[in-house]
Amino acid sequence: MKQALISPSPGLIHTQNPFSSSFKPQLNTHSILFFKPIASSSLQYRSPILNQIRTMALSNIKSNRWSLQGMTALVTGGTRGIGRAIVEEVGGLGARVHTCSRNENELDKALVDWKSLGFEVSGSICDVSIAAQRQSLMETVSSLFDCKLNILINNVGTNIRKPMVDFTAEEVSTLLATNFESVFNLCQLAYPLLKTSGSGSVVFTSSVSGFVSLKSMSLQGATKGAINQLTRNLACEWAKDNIRSNAVAPWYIRTSMVEQVLSSKEYLEEVYSRTPLGRLGDPTEVSSLVAFLCLPASSYITGQIICVDGGMSVNGFYPTNY
Numbered sequence: 001m002k003q004a005l006i007s008p009s010p011g012l013i014h015t016q017n018p019f020s021s022s023f024k025p026q027l028n029t030h031s032i033l034f035f036k037p038i039a040s041s042s043l044q045y046r047s048p049i050l051n052q053i054r055t056m057a058l059s060n061i062k063s064n065r066w067s068l069q070g071m072t073a074l075v076t077g078g079t080r081g082i083g084r085a086i087v088e089e090v091g092g093l094g095a096r097v098h099t100c101s102r103n104e105n106e107l108d109k110a111l112v113d114w115k116s117l118g119f120e121v122s123g124s125i126c127d128v129s130i131a132a133q134r135q136s137l138m139e140t141v142s143s144l145f146d147c148k149l150n151i152l153i154n155n156v157g158t159n160i161r162k163p164m165v166d167f168t169a170e171e172v173s174t175l176l177a178t179n180f181e182s183v184f185n186l187c188q189l190a191y192p193l194l195k196t197s198g199s200g201s202v203v204f205t206s207s208v209s210g211f212v213s214l215k216s217m218s219l220q221g222a223t224k225g226a227i228n229q230l231t232r233n234l235a236c237e238w239a240k241d242n243i244r245s246n247a248v249a250p251w252y253i254r255t256s257m258v259e260q261v262l263s264s265k266e267y268l269e270e271v272y273s274r275t276p277l278g279r280l281g282d283p284t285e286v287s288s289l290v291a292f293l294c295l296p297a298s299s300y301i302t303g304q305i306i307c308v309d310g311g312m313s314v315n316g317f318y319p320t321n322y
């Protein structure tokens with residue numbers, strides 16, 4: 001288990017160690033938005049102290065809606081791509097984050113990077129497709145976070161592209177174990193911790209393949225479709241425990257997973273032509289939505305699967321030359 005430093009305070013962007021003498025905090029846009037209306041408010045007490053307390057209370061109420069300060073998060077598959085962007089987004093909003101991946105060197109390097117950015121991130125080597133490793137991951141999380149977990153991001157997923165008749169039994173098992181079984185079981189293992197936290201949020205990384213047919217993705221699409229339904233079921237089953245459940249469903253996002261398929265210029269052109277925004281997505285365009293779904297600001301949203309796809313899943317027939 002590896003651990004890094006210091007979590008940033010709400011409203012501040014820490015680009016250096018905040019305890020160093022040369023540290024210069026910068027206000028972020030949230031802070032500016034929070035403080036403006038309060039400063040211009042007409043309600044004033046005679047006592048300056050009461051005014052100060054009121055200002056502090058209002059700014060607290062508002063800033064907490066857009067902060068993950070004091071919260072704990074587990075993000076699976078955080079060393080690359082979408083998972084890495086999620087670790088940084090959620091960590092940047094103040095959460096303590098634990099992540100996992102299979103490659104020790106890559107994890108070590110990422111932990112060093114996060115430490116230098118001032119994020120409070122720890123990590124475990126864990127293959128989430130293996131039951132015993134999931135169990136030990138959750139034991140680590142439980143002991144690190146004092147049996148309380150606010151946020152579970154089920155991000156790990158993989159793909160094997162081929163016509164469905166060509167899948168071997170082993171490939172079917174691998175894809176089901178990595179994309180669905182692991183996610184289902186991690187939710188089971190995390191449930192007591194999410195419940196104890198008093199305010200839990202589960203976010204799944206689904207895919208547009210769970211909504212529409214994509215070539216050579218019958219099995220991957222089926223696992224994501226299953227995740228979509230699990231998202232809805234957990235929203236209802238766990239609402240009594242104040243645990244929300246939502247999913248994000250990306251189309252092509254530039255990550256190592258899709259590097260190879262997107263290396264063909266012709267294929268890439270087809271992707272652009274099917275995407276109303278005419279480009280690929282960036283991992284940070286997914287992580288921002290994931291973070292929003294974990295914030296108190298989204299407290300009435302549960303059971304939703306939101307596409308992050310440049311409009312791909314709603315594209316109808318828009319011929320360019322007519």
Ligand SMILES: NC(=O)c1ccc[n+]([C@@H]2O[C@H](COP(=O)([O-])OP(=O)(O)OC[C@H]3O[C@@H](n4cnc5c(N)ncnc54)[C@H](OP(=O)(O)O)[C@@H]3O)[C@@H](O)[C@H]2O)c1
Pocket residue numbers: 076077078079080081082083100101102103106126127128129155156157158178205206207208249250251252253254255256257258
């Ligand atoms: N990129 C896209 O276009 C796209 C589109 C739709 C949906 N998605 C979904 O988004 C999620 C993330 O995809 P990505 O593109 O960011 O993938 P990626 O670039 O391949 O990154 C995957 C991350 O998960 C880790 N990982 C993979 N298998 C693991 C396992 N069995 N146990 C533990 N960690 C594992 C990897 O580290 P190690 O390899 O070291 O373990 C890495 O940190 C997936 O669920 C994927 O289906 C992606």
